[in-house]
Amino acid sequence: METTNTSSPSILNMHRITTIVDRFTKNFQQGNQCDSVEFTKLCLSLSRGIDFAIANGQTPPPKANKLPWLIKQMNYQRKTDYVPSSLACMMVLIISVKNACKFGWFNKKDSEEILAIVDDIGKMYCTMGNVITGFDSSCYSTVLSTIMEKYYPNMKLGPIIVSNQVNPGYGSSTFDFHITKNNFQPDKKVWLLVAETDNIETSACLISPKEVNFLVNGQAVDMRTMPQMDRGPQMPTCVNGMLKFGTNLVQAVGGSVFGK
Known part of the structure; x- marks a missing residue:
């Protein structure tokens, strides 16, 4: 009888991504805003989770289809409630999500919209070249x-x-x-x-x-x-x-x- 190792790094990483996506989704749907400290931690943790999944060739997690919607919500929020520190960690997250686009995590339309947001925010910091x-x-x-x-x-x-x-x-x-x-x-x-x-x-x-x-x-x-x-x-x-x-x-x- 085969058993699943629920404590393997891959399983734990999938759980981390799912938990953070659910937390973000709940906040945005209810109109709540994370404080800047929590927002930073969630963005960086989700970014690391996405990077780990891609680096190890994992299939997209079950909640991956919600990531484009979350990025759009974050982009709307940063236009109405600009906080430099939050924008910086958001940039880290969307770069990871951008790379997920390259590995086929999202459909063409969502990928194009994410890349447009990356380009828009990137121009605030630097010349992308x-x-x-x-x-x-x-x-x-x-x-x-x-x-x-x-x-x-x-x-x-x-x-x-x-x-x-x-x-x-x-x-x-x-x-x-x-x-x-x-x-x-x-x-x-x-x-x-x-x-x-x-x-x-x-x-x-x-x-x-x-x-x-x-x-x-x-x-x-x-x-x-x-x-x-x-x-x-x-x-x-x-x-x-x-x-x-x-x-x-x-x-x-x-x-x-x-x-x-």
């Missing part, structure tokens, strides 16, 4: 291939996880990507390459932009922040130790913003 994500070698760009062949001939260019092109003059650029246990090879290194592509004829294109700080999951990338900036051309930076299963965030923050 021209982001291309995926573990597909077809994402290779001619410029990147040229840079690798010319300046890093001993490094083999593997699949590009994510690339982002940002125009000069931005204050902050944030982009995210998702890592699951199925598409991550622990014996492979993940590198961050920063290059100014306007002129790649000299190695000066590999100098990190002045007064720009690079962070991965909130952690400063070694030698790529203003306090510890390497002023010469740099090798790609290995960021394996900064990554996690689930949603990962990369930020390029201008000095004037970083210092505030």
Whole structure:
């Protein structure tokens, strides 16, 4: 006779997602509002639950179909009752929900509406840039291939996880990507390459932009922040130790913003 392990991490995570979705649903349906502390905890906990489910290849939880409705309710509330701290944790949650869209958790219409909300809120924080994500070698760009062949001939260019092109003059650029246990090879290194592509004829294109700080999951990338900036051309930076299963965030923050 087979028994179900009700204490397995996957089962507990499904229960966590269901409980939080039910709590949010009850509050919105009754017109109640969580205080900012509870709202923050619920958003972050739900975000972690979604990330865990996707990273471990779990099927969408039973209450996943309520997530688009919840995000729409949160978006309406933030327009009528703006609270900076609540908006920040809401952004964390909707990035996780956005990644759930990519893994087929929702129908096309709901996914499009969620992506529109992500874009709308993202513009309040930063320039999203021209982001291309995926573990597909077809994402290779001619410029990147040229840079690798010319300046890093001993490094083999593997699949590009994510690339982002940002125009000069931005204050902050944030982009995210998702890592699951199925598409991550622990014996492979993940590198961050920063290059100014306007002129790649000299190695000066590999100098990190002045007064720009690079962070991965909130952690400063070694030698790529203003306090510890390497002023010469740099090798790609290995960021394996900064990554996690689930949603990962990369930020390029201008000095004037970083210092505030």
